[in-house]
Amino acid sequence: MDWQAIDLTARLAVATTAILLAVAVPLAAWLTFTPRRWTVLVEAVVALPLVLPPSVLGYYLLVALGARSPVGRWWESVTGSPLVFTFTGLLVASVLYSLPFAVQPLLAAFAAVDPRLREASTVLGRTRLATLLRVVLPLSRAGLATAAVLTFAHTVGEFGVVLMVGGNIAGETRTLSISIYDDVQSFDYAAAGRTSLALLAFSVLVLTTTYALQRRGGHGWPVR
Numbered sequence: 001m002d003w004q005a006i007d008l009t010a011r012l013a014v015a016t017t018a019i020l021l022a023v024a025v026p027l028a029a030w031l032t033f034t035p036r037r038w039t040v041l042v043e044a045v046v047a048l049p050l051v052l053p054p055s056v057l058g059y060y061l062l063v064a065l066g067a068r069s070p071v072g073r074w075w076e077s078v079t080g081s082p083l084v085f086t087f088t089g090l091l092v093a094s095v096l097y098s099l100p101f102a103v104q105p106l107l108a109a110f111a112a113v114d115p116r117l118r119e120a121s122t123v124l125g126r127t128r129l130a131t132l133l134r135v136v137l138p139l140s141r142a143g144l145a146t147a148a149v150l151t152f153a154h155t156v157g158e159f160g161v162v163l164m165v166g167g168n169i170a171g172e173t174r175t176l177s178i179s180i181y182d183d184v185q186s187f188d189y190a191a192a193g194r195t196s197l198a199l200l201a202f203s204v205l206v207l208t209t210t211y212a213l214q215r216r217g218g219h220g221w222p223v224r
Contacts, residue, residue: 001194004171005179012087012175013155016094020102020151021144023095028106029132033118043107047100054097058164061093065165090166090173097161101150109143110136142213149213153206157199 027046031039049057065083066072075083083089113136121131137144159177166173168182176195183192 001191001198002174002176002179005174005176008087008171008174009156009176012090012094013152015091016098016155017102017148017151019091019095020098021148024099024102024106024147025132025137025144028103028110029136031103032107032110033128046103049097050100054158054160055164057097058093058161061096061161061165065089065092084165085167085169085173087166087172090162090175093161093165094155094158097158098151098154101154102147105143105146105150106140109140109146112143113139146210146213149206149209153203156202 031043031046062084063069064071065075067076067082067084072083083092117135117139118131121135126134156175157177158175159181162173162175163178163181166175168174168178174182176199180192180195180199183189183195
């Protein structure tokens, strides 16, 4: 087992999940409770990584974050190091790539909350933020947990995007999926098999947990 890759993948998945939960909660609340037609366009952009080939998304991120881009030049001028082929660049790519896996379960959970409870909170003088924190989120615990589990698992299994943006640098950007690819390329099928088996077991655990949370919450992803 490539323990260095395991450690890096775990750190990447934890950081990605934490960032996305902080971003996805207000974004999903805005998409759910804002009665404007053009929010559908925002929702489509958020869901784009679900249908866009990882190599295509990875290419655009590589261009957007590279040294010739405004973002890449600004980052290098501030930190003195490039953004691509680093753990930070890998984190940015993972956050964008896993965004729909955090937002979609929350959309379903928020939409399932009884509107009368939100209206009662408003009548009692609660602000929108207070209603979200004290009414909507407590009633959406299963959706929040599902978002966290799916985001973490999706980050663990990333390959195309992380390879395009992060490359294959040991201890810096080589994740578990890339480690398996390296083992296969070097004909070390035993090592690839052990790592793949561990990821298979992890995937079964994630799916079991996700379905259990959805049944407990009484709802799935929305059809919008």
